[in-house]
Amino acid sequence: MSATTNILVVGIGGQGVMTATEILAEAAIAMGHDAKKTEVAGMAQRGGVVSSHLRFGAKVLSPQITPGTADVLLGFESAEAMRWQHMLKPGGITLMNTARLVPPVVELGLFDYPADPLAEVKKGGNRVVAFDATTIALELGDIRLGNTVMLGAIADHLPFSADDLLACVLKRFQKKGEKLVELNRRAFAAGRAAVGAAAAALA
Amino acid sequence: MAAVMPAPAASRLFLSGNEAVARAVWESGVKVAAAYPGTPATEMLEVISTYPDLYAEWSVNEKVSLEVAIGAAYAGSRAFCCMKHVGMNVASDALMTLTLTGVIGGLVIAIADDVGLSSSQNEQDSRYWGRFAHLPVFEPADSQEAYAMTKAAFELSEQFQVPVILRMTTRINHVKALVTVGERVPHEGAGFQKEASRFVMVPGNAGKRIPLMFERDDKLREFAESSPLNFIEPGSDRRVGFITSGPAYMHVKEAFPDAPVLKLGFSCPVPFEKCRELAALVDQVVVVEEVEPLVETELKAIGLAVLGKEILPRQGELSPNVLKPAIAKLLGEEVPAAQQVAPLPVFPRPPTMCVACPHLGVYYTLSQVRNLTIAGDIGCYTLGAGHPWNALDTCVSMGASMGVALGLDKGRGASDESKRILAVIGDSTFLHMGMQGLLDIVYNKGNVTVLLLDNRAVGMTGGQNNPGNGYGLHGEEAPRVDFVKLVESLGVKPERVHKVNPYELPVLFKTIREEVKVPEVSVIITDQPCVLVKDYHKLKPYAVVEDKCTGCGSCIDVGCPAIHVTRRGQETKPNGRVVDLAWVRIETSVCTGCGLCVQPCGPKAIEHFVPTSPIQLVKGGCNA
Numbered sequence: 001m002s003a004t005t006n007i008l009v010v011g012i013g014g015q016g017v018m019t020a021t022e023i024l025a026e027a028a029i030a031m032g033h034d035a036k037k038t039e040v041a042g043m044a045q046r047g048g049v050v051s052s053h054l055r056f057g058a059k060v061l062s063p064q065i066t067p068g069t070a071d072v073l074l075g076f077e078s079a080e081a082m083r084w085q086h087m088l089k090p091g092g093i094t095l096m097n098t099a100r101l102v103p104p105v106v107e108l109g110l111f112d113y114p115a116d117p118l119a120e121v122k123k124g125g126n127r128v129v130a131f132d133a134t135t136i137a138l139e140l141g142d143i144r145l146g147n148t149v150m151l152g153a154i155a156d157h158l159p160f161s162a163d164d165l166l167a168c169v170l171k172r173f174q175k176k177g178e179k180l181v182e183l184n185r186r187a188f189a190a191g192r193a194a195v196g197a198a199a200a201a202l203a
Numbered sequence: 204m205a206a207v208m209p210a211p212a213a214s215r216l217f218l219s220g221n222e223a224v225a226r227a228v229w230e231s232g233v234k235v236a237a238a239y240p241g242t243p244a245t246e247m248l249e250v251i252s253t254y255p256d257l258y259a260e261w262s263v264n265e266k267v268s269l270e271v272a273i274g275a276a277y278a279g280s281r282a283f284c285c286m287k288h289v290g291m292n293v294a295s296d297a298l299m300t301l302t303l304t305g306v307i308g309g310l311v312i313a314i315a316d317d318v319g320l321s322s323s324q325n326e327q328d329s330r331y332w333g334r335f336a337h338l339p340v341f342e343p344a345d346s347q348e349a350y351a352m353t354k355a356a357f358e359l360s361e362q363f364q365v366p367v368i369l370r371m372t373t374r375i376n377h378v379k380a381l382v383t384v385g386e387r388v389p390h391e392g393a394g395f396q397k398e399a400s401r402f403v404m405v406p407g408n409a410g411k412r413i414p415l416m417f418e419r420d421d422k423l424r425e426f427a428e429s430s431p432l433n434f435i436e437p438g439s440d441r442r443v444g445f446i447t448s449g450p451a452y453m454h455v456k457e458a459f460p461d462a463p464v465l466k467l468g469f470s471c472p473v474p475f476e477k478c479r480e481l482a483a484l485v486d487q488v489v490v491v492e493e494v495e496p497l498v499e500t501e502l503k504a505i506g507l508a509v510l511g512k513e514i515l516p517r518q519g520e521l522s523p524n525v526l527k528p529a530i531a532k533l534l535g536e537e538v539p540a541a542q543q544v545a546p547l548p549v550f551p552r553p554p555t556m557c558v559a560c561p562h563l564g565v566y567y568t569l570s571q572v573r574n575l576t577i578a579g580d581i582g583c584y585t586l587g588a589g590h591p592w593n594a595l596d597t598c599v600s601m602g603a604s605m606g607v608a609l610g611l612d613k614g615r616g617a618s619d620e621s622k623r624i625l626a627v628i629g630d631s632t633f634l635h636m637g638m639q640g641l642l643d644i645v646y647n648k649g650n651v652t653v654l655l656l657d658n659r660a661v662g663m664t665g666g667q668n669n670p671g672n673g674y675g676l677h678g679e680e681a682p683r684v685d686f687v688k689l690v691e692s693l694g695v696k697p698e699r700v701h702k703v704n705p706y707e708l709p710v711l712f713k714t715i716r717e718e719v720k721v722p723e724v725s726v727i728i729t730d731q732p733c734v735l736v737k738d739y740h741k742l743k744p745y746a747v748v749e750d751k752c753t754g755c756g757s758c759i760d761v762g763c764p765a766i767h768v769t770r771r772g773q774e775t776k777p778n779g780r781v782v783d784l785a786w787v788r789i790e791t792s793v794c795t796g797c798g799l800c801v802q803p804c805g806p807k808a809i810e811h812f813v814p815t816s817p818i819q820l821v822k823g824g825c826n827a
Contacts, residue, residue: 012552025379029217036345037217038378046554046586047764062450062457063345063378066523068542083549103552107759107768108591109783111550120547143792 004057005033005159006065010084011076012101013047016147020074021052023151024158027168028056031160036063047103051084074154076133076146077101078117085124092126095153095195097133097146129153131194137187145187152191162192209254212386220375223346223382224313225250227353228283231309232390233257235275237268239635240664241287242322243376244315248285249667252676256389261667261676264601264635265290269297269312276306276366277402279392281357285313288327289600293636295332300404301366302336303412305419308392309360311353313369315376318493319519322663324581324598326518328495329370333471337416339423340368340471341432342449346380352468354385355432363419363426370470372493374450374520424472432468433477437484443530444485446478446498446509451491451521458523459530473501482507489514489530491521556586558765559797561658561731564705565627567761567799568712569594575719576622578608580637582629583662583733591762595627604628605640609649623719624650630657630671634684638693644724645694652718653726656705657686658733666736690726705729708802734795742796744812747788751808754784758800758809765790766800 007024011017021037028035033056053065069089075081075096088094098118106113114120121128131153137146151169155162166188173180209229210216218226224247228236236259238248252259262268265286275282286294291314298312314332317323333340341356343349349371356367400408427433438444444463445455448470455464465481467473478498482488490499490511499511514529515521528538556563566587569577579585579595580603588595597607608626615622628637633655644651659672668674673683691697699721701714711729718725732738754774758766772784789800791812801809 013554022379025217029381034381035217036378036380038374046557046583047552048554049552060380062453062523063374063380064454064520064522064524066457066527066542068539068544079549080552082547084546086544086546102767103550104555104759104762104764104766105553105590106550107766107785109771109785110590113550124547 004055004060006070006089007054007072007074007154007158008065008070008084008087009052009054009074009076010080011050012080012103013050015050015076015101017050017052017076020076020147020151021054023168023172024054024154024165025056027158027160027165028054030168031164033057034060036060038063049080049083072154072157074150076150079114082114082117082120085121085126088124088126090126093157094121094126094128095157096121096128096130097150098130099132099134129195129198131191131198133191133194136190136194140183140187140190142183145183148184148187149191149194152188152193153195155188155192156196209387210384212384215381215383217379218346218350218382219246219377219379220343220346220349220371221246221377222250223350224285224353224369224371225254226382226384227350228311229254229257230385230387231354231357232281232388233283233357234280234308234390234392235272236260236283236285237262237271238285239263239265239268239290240661240667241265241290241315242664243317243373244285244287244290244313244371245664245667246376247313251283256387259676261669263670265294266297269294269301272310272312273297273301273306276308276310277304278308278395280308281390281392282308282310283313284310285315287323288314288316288329289323289325290314291329291332292327293601295336298332298336298366300409302338302416303404303409304402305364306360306366307364307396308390309357310366311356311360311369312366313353313371316370316372316494318372318374321373324600326494328493328497329368330471330497331495333368333370334497337420338366338368338471339363339427339469340370341468342370342470343375343468344448344450344452344466345375346378346382348468349375350382350384352432359426363423365419365423370449372450378450420472424474427469427472427474428476430469430474433474434466435477435481435484436464436466438463441485442534443487443489444481445489445491446481446502447491448498449493451493454521454523454526455491458526467498470498473498475502475505475507478502478507482509487533489533491515491526493521494518553589554586555764556583556762557734558763558793559734559795559799561705561729561733562587562656563761563763563797564708564711564799565654565656565729566592566594567803568708568715569625569627570760571712572715572719574621574623575625576611576619577625577627578604578611580604580626580628580632582632584627584629584656587627591760601632602628602636602640605637605644605653608651608653609640609644609647612649612651613647623652625652625654625719627654627656629662630655630659630686631661631669633686634670638689641690641695641724641726642693649724650722651724652715653724654715655686655690655726655728657728657730658736659738660733660736662733662735666733672736672738686728690728695724695726699723699725700728701726702728702730705731706797706799708799742798744791744794744796745789745798745801745809746791746794746812748808748810749786749788751806752786753806753808754786755805756783756785756787757803757805758787759785761800761803763800765794
């Protein structure tokens with residue numbers, strides 16, 4: 001990875017994209033990095049597109065990731081992972097949830113949802129790992145664990161260890177009781193395993 | 204928000220620009236802070252309100268918030284006021300005379316420009332106010348600078364007895380970065396001292412203050428020349444040098460790390476000598492400023508050869524991906540191909556109204572009534588202009604629905620003779636600047652039906668409290684406006700005022716249909732809370748009974764994002780007409796049981812959801 005690490009987290013308003021990026025930023029700062037995080041969030045609660053930029057390294061200047069320079073793209077939703085492919089650097093990796101969240105404009109028949117977003121992403125020639133974070137979260141008993149599953153998914157694609165990120169994730173739940181800490185630990189491990197298995201199958 | 208223990212001095216905190224300014228306001232010993240919510244400025248006052256030892260308020264509009272701050276500054280206290288760019292248009296009447304009186308206690312006005320229009324009706328450059336009102340302008344480039352410049356602005360404000368504009372942009376307000384914070388220094392004002400020649404701006408007094416304002420301009424420019432907020436980084440590649448300010452500075456440094464740069468933190472009045480100094484170092488000077496060519500034009504006027512908007516866009520952010528190709532072209536170089544890949548085509552995903560939003564009922568109904576012209580306003584309900592409703596025809600400025608509706612009525616063309624004119628406005632927007640417009644409709648005998656959507660919150664900016672919902676800034680009880688009494692006292696006849704539950708579609712439909720036929724002003728008030736505020740209570744969710752659904756698609760026209768199409772088809776009617784069919788399901792995990800979709804459903808296929816497996820019992824949003 002280059003001197004500054006560029007992580008792009010994308011999804012739609014209400015999915016927890018901004019919170020996930022915040023936790024990634026906390027972990028980077030805890031590891032001694034300078035960090036900047038930015039997104040366009042004015043309509044974030046209204047089901048619109050959210051793309052959150054996280055840059056960290058010795059010294060970060062512009063908070064914005066330049067197209068063609070993102071190291072990792074973490075997609076909370078299939079079509080959104082597709083929408084931001086041009087941001088990846090050559091050799092970058094996409095980690096994408098296979099969930100499809102269909103907006104009203106598609107339900108109304110005004111636009112089509114892409115038939116196979118994963119196939120479209122693959123055409124770009126960069127590495128891509130797809131997994132079903134929503135089902136993983138539901139199997140653990142709560143769809144809200146999806147956010148932690150996503151963080152587990154990116155854990156082995158950062159310039160610091162998965163345990164360092166996990167510590168930052170669990171810190172968020174410490175006040176809410178041991179049961180929630182344990183559930184999130186399992187969600188994180190499940191996300192990590194899902195990406196690990198898929199990545200191994202690719203290799 | 205309740206007051207919390209602020210983090211100790213020397214802490215290194217990960218703060219947005221808004222949070223950084225709030226911390227600096229507290230550390231500067233500010234006594235009074237006032238604002239009206241508006242993206243991207245809203246969080247400044249929200250966070251200020253969590254600090255102890257100061258008074259903070261949501262004012263009814265930006266003009267009042269500035270006037271509150273002016274009063275506090277006249278009394279010798281430090282005062283702070285913040286707003287989004289368009290807010291200053293409202294507050295400018297006060298600003299233009301404030302510049303003549305100046306201040307006693309420090310007064311800083313933070314204006315947040317929505318460069319790139321992430322959620323605004325226009326894109327303005329608030330640095331113009333510095334020129335127009337003869338006021339100094341500071342432009343931070345990140346959170347640390349936003350913090351430091353706020354503190355410096357209070358010092359400058361008291362040194363020159365002048366209000367200072369802190370010009371921010373979305374890319375400062377909403378970007379999080381590390382900030383090292385300091386100690387709070389209490390500031391005690393001496394109290395208001397009577398001085399009519401200074402504080403009573405009648406012509407005789409005001410005229411004498413104007414030359415003093417020009418003198419102040421000269422002193423400020425001299426001060427800007429030596430201000431540490433303006434500095435040159437000599438660089439090593441002397442082909443192009445940059446004069447830049449605000450977030451554009453970071454973008455320039457990112458894109459051209461070796462180039463000489465003059466960073467203007469104190470950007471108005473422009474320090475001309477500093478600019479000449481930079482120009483002497485380099486072959487060519489490019490001014491990189493968001494949005495308007497202000498510094499560029501002034502430099503050209505003093506005869507300095509600079510480039511600016513000839514090679515850079517005049518709209519939107521000047522990000523590295525905008526700067527790199529422009530400068531490469533200037534130098535005859537190539538830009539890496541990877542940075543010029545076109546995005547894959549994907550459907551648009553515009554913001555939508557929330558599941559069960561009370562406005563859904565209003566817009567569904569408006570979409571079913573023919574022959575309307577609907578003047579809209581600023582808020583969540585502006586989304587009614589979109590699909591599937593297409594039930595909003597104008598959106599101009601806060602409160603404009605009233606005056607525009609009256610103008611549509613009085614200025615009818617031949618083709619509008621039979622049109623019914625409606626105005627749609629939210630509770631907070633009505634109190635901000637709409638009630639004067641309604642008074643104008645009443646006084647001038649307009650034929651307008653006003654829909655006042657009272658959802659008890661400033662919904663679009665995150666559900667802030669306002670005088671319409673009975674809660675104060677900290678969530679405490681506060682006097683609540685009675686909208687019925689208010690509109691009646693403005694002169695709307697009591698029989699023309701109706702309060703309606705927007706979830707009762709037949710009642711709403713009938714009320715609107717009847718009132719638009721009456722040739723005078725009517726007001727229909729809807730009274731159900733925003734789904735994001737604490738007054739909202741969820742009900743039992745609904746589901747579609749699959750074998751009862753006929754695919755008529757009527758429920759989709761409500762526009763609720765919880766309704767999804769499962770399959771599509773076509774049917775040929777007996778008259779030979781082919782109609783599209785869409786069978787649906789309801790995302791039960793997000794449905795809150797408002798019942799709006801139940802009402803237009805022909806085959807009665809939507810019923811209360813009966814759980815069949817424990818997984819589906821889980822509540823919550825559509826996470827992941």
